[in-house]
Amino acid sequence: MAKKRVHELAKELNIENKDLINKLIELGIQVKSHMSALEDSDVQKILHSYRPPKGLPEEKKTEPVTKQNMQERGRGQGMEGKKEKDQFFRPDNSKGPGLVDRVPNRPPDRRYEDKPKSPQRPPRDNRPVRTSAAKDGGRQEVKDTAHQAAGHNRPQRPPGGGRPQGERTTQAHHQGRPEQRERFNQNQVKSAAGQQSAGAQGRPQQAERAGGARPPQGDRPAGPGKDRGNVRPAHGGRGGGPRPSNPSIPKPPEQIAQPKPTKAPDKTKGDRRKNYEKDGKWADQSIENTKLNKHRLQKSKKKQEQPAPPVIPDKRPVQIGETVTVQELAEKLKKTAAEVIKKLMNLGVLATINQEIDFDTAALIAGEYGVEAELKVAVDKEALIMTEPEDDPAQLVPRPPVVTIMGHVDHGKTSLLDAIRQTNVTAGEAGGITQHIGAYQVEHNGKKITFVDTPGHAAFTAMRARGAQITDIAILVVAADDGVMPQTVEAINHAKAANVPIIVAINKMDKPEANPDKVKQELTQHELVVEDWGGDVIAVPVSAKTGMGLDNLLEMILLVAEVHELKANPNRPARGTVVEAELDKGRGPVATVLVQNGTLHVGDTIVVGHAFGRVRAMIDDKGRRVKKAGPSMPVEILGLSDVPEAGDILVVVEDEKLAREVAEKRQLRKREEILKATAKISLDDLFKHIQEGQIKELPIILKADVQGSIEALAQALEKLSTDEVKVNLIHSGVGAINESDIMLATASNAIVIGFNVRPDANARKIAEAEKIDIHLYRVIYEVIDDVKKAMSGLLDPEYKEVIMGHVEVRKIFKASKIGTIAGCYVTEGKIVRDAGIRLIRDGIVIHEGKLDSLKRFKDDVKEVAQGYECGITIENFNDIQEGDIIEAYTVETIKRELA
Numbered sequence: 001m002a003k004k005r006v007h008e009l010a011k012e013l014n015i016e017n018k019d020l021i022n023k024l025i026e027l028g029i030q031v032k033s034h035m036s037a038l039e040d041s042d043v044q045k046i047l048h049s050y051r052p053p054k055g056l057p058e059e060k061k062t063e064p065v066t067k068q069n070m071q072e073r074g075r076g077q078g079m080e081g082k083k084e085k086d087q088f089f090r091p092d093n094s095k096g097p098g099l100v101d102r103v104p105n106r107p108p109d110r111r112y113e114d115k116p117k118s119p120q121r122p123p124r125d126n127r128p129v130r131t132s133a134a135k136d137g138g139r140q141e142v143k144d145t146a147h148q149a150a151g152h153n154r155p156q157r158p159p160g161g162g163r164p165q166g167e168r169t170t171q172a173h174h175q176g177r178p179e180q181r182e183r184f185n186q187n188q189v190k191s192a193a194g195q196q197s198a199g200a201q202g203r204p205q206q207a208e209r210a211g212g213a214r215p216p217q218g219d220r221p222a223g224p225g226k227d228r229g230n231v232r233p234a235h236g237g238r239g240g241g242p243r244p245s246n247p248s249i250p251k252p253p254e255q256i257a258q259p260k261p262t263k264a265p266d267k268t269k270g271d272r273r274k275n276y277e278k279d280g281k282w283a284d285q286s287i288e289n290t291k292l293n294k295h296r297l298q299k300s301k302k303k304q305e306q307p308a309p310p311v312i313p314d315k316r317p318v319q320i321g322e323t324v325t326v327q328e329l330a331e332k333l334k335k336t337a338a339e340v341i342k343k344l345m346n347l348g349v350l351a352t353i354n355q356e357i358d359f360d361t362a363a364l365i366a367g368e369y370g371v372e373a374e375l376k377v378a379v380d381k382e383a384l385i386m387t388e389p390e391d392d393p394a395q396l397v398p399r400p401p402v403v404t405i406m407g408h409v410d411h412g413k414t415s416l417l418d419a420i421r422q423t424n425v426t427a428g429e430a431g432g433i434t435q436h437i438g439a440y441q442v443e444h445n446g447k448k449i450t451f452v453d454t455p456g457h458a459a460f461t462a463m464r465a466r467g468a469q470i471t472d473i474a475i476l477v478v479a480a481d482d483g484v485m486p487q488t489v490e491a492i493n494h495a496k497a498a499n500v501p502i503i504v505a506i507n508k509m510d511k512p513e514a515n516p517d518k519v520k521q522e523l524t525q526h527e528l529v530v531e532d533w534g535g536d537v538i539a540v541p542v543s544a545k546t547g548m549g550l551d552n553l554l555e556m557i558l559l560v561a562e563v564h565e566l567k568a569n570p571n572r573p574a575r576g577t578v579v580e581a582e583l584d585k586g587r588g589p590v591a592t593v594l595v596q597n598g599t600l601h602v603g604d605t606i607v608v609g610h611a612f613g614r615v616r617a618m619i620d621d622k623g624r625r626v627k628k629a630g631p632s633m634p635v636e637i638l639g640l641s642d643v644p645e646a647g648d649i650l651v652v653v654e655d656e657k658l659a660r661e662v663a664e665k666r667q668l669r670k671r672e673e674i675l676k677a678t679a680k681i682s683l684d685d686l687f688k689h690i691q692e693g694q695i696k697e698l699p700i701i702l703k704a705d706v707q708g709s710i711e712a713l714a715q716a717l718e719k720l721s722t723d724e725v726k727v728n729l730i731h732s733g734v735g736a737i738n739e740s741d742i743m744l745a746t747a748s749n750a751i752v753i754g755f756n757v758r759p760d761a762n763a764r765k766i767a768e769a770e771k772i773d774i775h776l777y778r779v780i781y782e783v784i785d786d787v788k789k790a791m792s793g794l795l796d797p798e799y800k801e802v803i804m805g806h807v808e809v810r811k812i813f814k815a816s817k818i819g820t821i822a823g824c825y826v827t828e829g830k831i832v833r834d835a836g837i838r839l840i841r842d843g844i845v846i847h848e849g850k851l852d853s854l855k856r857f858k859d860d861v862k863e864v865a866q867g868y869e870c871g872i873t874i875e876n877f878n879d880i881q882e883g884d885i886i887e888a889y890t891v892e893t894i895k896r897e898l899a
């Protein structure tokens with residue numbers, strides 16, 4: 001007889017190959033695969049391990065009992081509907097493994113069927129085991145049991161010993177769950193009843209098979225017993241030992257869920273439950289949930305029972321900064337502010353809740369409460385973001401050199417920059433509109449060079465003074481026809497101080513009077529010895545006019561750059577310097593930034609001086625939108641909160657909150673510095689300040705009725721700048737002078753000029769309190785004249801305007817003979833018949849003139865005081881509207897003070 005192979009035996013035993021192999025290994029029989037042939041003795045061994053040796057009394061009993069059991073089960077599921085039953089008891093179903101898993105809804109009752117029944121257990125009668133858990137099926141079960149006892153036949157399982165897989169699987173899955181155990185017990189009873197007629201059931205081997213002969217199921221482990229991984233291990237395990245009514249079996253879920261005994265049983269719920277139980281999963285979930293609830297309930301009960309733990313004072317030291325407010329300290333010490341204030345009073349310190357106390361005092365108070373105070377050194381976030389991380393040399397790549405052109409006036413700096421820009425636009429860029437953004441890039445022999453567009457050493461040094469050095473190479477332009485001049489020398493000194501290599505461009509070589517040798521000779525006097533003369537300074541003869549020598553100049557720039565090994569790491573957050581910045585009417589603050597290291601991306605969060613924001617858009621020097629800018633690339637950036645200053649350093653930060661924090665801190669510091677440095681200025685004492693050298697700049701805030709006036713005035717005012725004082729228009733806008741204008745004037749010590757506009761009531765009050773000088777005009781030349789005179793010390797006002805009061809127009813009456821009569825109410829001060837008046841609408845002066853009439857009821861009056869109504873007509877003016885404000889003023893003559 002041919003030897004049996006593993007897979008054949010497995011088939012015979014109706015188990016999986018894998019399971020059989022595992023079993024074989026367990027029994028010490030070595031097999032390689034399911035194709036391995038088995039010795040007869042091994043086959044016997046394995047058969048014995050699965051089935052008891054023939055002849056044992058149980059053997060005979062077992063099979064019929066199982067069958068009987070099946071019938072029992074079938075009956076037990078009477079409530080589940082015929083369809084499901086049929087599915088499970090169809091002959092085909094019994095043949096191969098895996099079917100059960102293809103059955104969508106497993107009847108839960110089957111889960112318990114294979115529970116081994118203790119052979120010792122005395123058969124118990126059909127006791128009424130229905131618990132509340134069995135509300136649904138239980139009744140049926142009892143009925144069915146009786147039914148069966150009465151001799152009803154169920155469809156028989158086909159011969160062959162194959163048992164419906166479902167029961168095995170479900171048993172393996174669900175054994176050990178409370179409900180199931182309960183049901184199991186019921187089944188025990190039922191089986192016991194059945195046993196009387198059909199013999200014993202529940203051999204341990206059945207359980208073994210149930211566990212071992214599990215059908216394959218997706219990716220679940222198929223090994224014996226493993227498939228129970230997701231359920232609580234059944235007691236008795238695979239051995240399936242006898243399990244009589246276990247005292248530790250948890251109560252059925254309904255009993256568990258009894259904490260709400262008062263609630264009447266919910267029929268709907270019961271029904272739903274029935275539905276759930278058609279699906280094993282659902283029923284299980286509900287059980288799990290109930291268990292969870294019970295667990296929670298027990299936990300909370302325990303909690304309630306436990307006495308409250310004694311409060312142990314928190315002796316951990318509290319962290320306190322150099323100063324702390326009383327409120328904060330109280331919070332840290334977990335005390336009320338009043339308690340802390342009391343303690344402070346005991347120490348002789350009178351403090352309010354928001355008052356700051358120093359660390360030492362705070363530590364004393366903390367000590368009073370037995371808490372140690374630790375000084376928390378504030379992290380300097382600004383220093384943190386400004387610290388430049390060191391680059392890994394492996395990450396460094398060559399970057400384009402950044403070049404600044406310097407030289408004496410009219411030696412051709414601008415012409416040279418323009419000539420280079422125009423002649424070195426790469427083919428792809430030709431036709432692109434080049435725009436002056438403060439710096440631009442050209443390409444020469446496939447290599448890029450960045451030129452800073454602001455020629456002259458002043459800008460270079462101003463930037464350097466701010467700690468920003470962007471220039472790698474300085475081009476010193478010396479006109480060949482003029483030679484070294486004073487500013488040439490200055491430029492040399494500036495470049496040397498900055499330790500920047502110099503390339504001399506001897507310009508205007510096209511001119512007949514050009515004398516490069518004279519230039520070279522003069523340079524030697526300033527320690528610049530050109531190569532021709534044995535030195536190391538490169539000198540290139542060029543002509544911005546003809547373009548001669550420009551290529552050579554660019555070549556030399558690249559050569560010097562190469563020698564200096566200019567490198568950067570493009571793979572890190574960007575760091576750059578502002579070359580230029582302005583407030584664009586449509587685009588908001590715009591800054592040209594030269595990226596010096598890393599790569600700047602659209603969307604990056606940045607801090608630039610006292611401004612911060614996210615890069616909304618980037619535009620290159622050709623006017624194209626770009627998404628990123630690498631080292632040495634100049635780009636215009638949009639999206640800043642404010643206009644930064646040239647020389648401000650740009651850093652990319654991770655966190656917008658940090659960016660805002662640092663920028664705001666810088667703003668505050670700047671304001672404080674301004675306030676500290678200068679006393680308030682006004683046009684009246686401007687000259688005095690100028691003479692004393694106290695101010696070098698006249699900040700002006702300009703408000704006007706229309707944009708056109710602002711532009712005209714701004715231009716005119718800026719032209720007034722002298723060498724001593726620069727007129728700086730720090731803010732301008734259309735509309736009334738408001739509180740924020742005054743606040744800005746306070747912060748930056750500016751004078752406020754209103755052209756055809758007036759300050760609103762709030763602004764006036766604050767200006768008075770802050771002693772801010774507001775100058776109101778209706779004629780442009782008067783503005784210019786006053787500022788000019790003030791700057792030159794000629795302004796010595798003899799007259800001063802005094803506001804008498806304000807009147808609000810509340811009603812308009814039209815009289816054909818008189819014109820428009822305004823029914824008014826005096827809101828502030830008084831109105832006097834002879835006063836000068838201004839008609840103000842939305843903060844803008846509509847008319848300035850005199851009153852025609854002032855009446856109280858029908859009587860002409862000289863003046864009307866605050867809180868009274870009056871009728872007003874204005875001389876030669878009828879366009880009065882409700883809501884207009886009439887301002888009454890008088891001009892007082894003031895005595896000149898003798899200097």
Ligand SMILES: Nc1nc2c(ncn2[C@@H]2O[C@H](COP(=O)(O)OP(=O)(O)OP(=O)(O)O)[C@@H](O)[C@H]2O)c(=O)[nH]1
Nearest residue numbers: 408409410411412413414415507508509543544545
């Ligand atoms: N013939 C000739 N004239 C030149 C050349 N380069 C500049 N110029 C002229 O020199 C004058 C001054 O040139 P700019 O380019 O304005 O000189 P700059 O150094 O920028 O002058 P500032 O901006 O005032 O400092 C202009 O009239 C130019 O046309 C050149 O190579 N040849």
